[in-house]
Amino acid sequence: MNSFDNPLSFNERRKILHKCFPGIDVFPVPDKKEDEEWVRNIEERINFDRVVSGNEWTKSCFESEGYQVEKPKFLDRDRYQGTIIRKMASRKEESWKELVPLCSRKLLEEFNFQERMFSIRKKEDKK
Secondary structure, eight states, X not given: OOOSSOOSOHHHHHHHHHHHSTTOOOOOOOOOSSHHHHHHHHHHHOOOSOEEOOOHHHHHHHXXXXXXXXXXXXXXXXXXXXXXXXXXXXXXXXXXXXXXXXXXXXXXXXXXXXXXXXXXXHHHHHO
């Protein structure tokens, strides 16, 4: 189910990543009850030698399993932030489009992202 924090399906996110970063592998990682089990699931699926994440929970999961986690260098994090972009789209502010790369913008428009965010916000406001 789409939510304000997670409005796109896995397949929609995968299409965006493939469009913007051709040749990369993208695979779903199902949630697990235990953090250690979640990390093991990833270890079983892919061979990797480093973890890069700006998410504190992800960082904690991998560090507790002995991995070093690099924090990515964000470009103007106060401006280019998913939460801000989703809020702008939910208010039907067209300027959100200026904050996403062209490769993702075209697909987001195809996915009716702005209208979806508006609808999600309206539903969540009613709760």
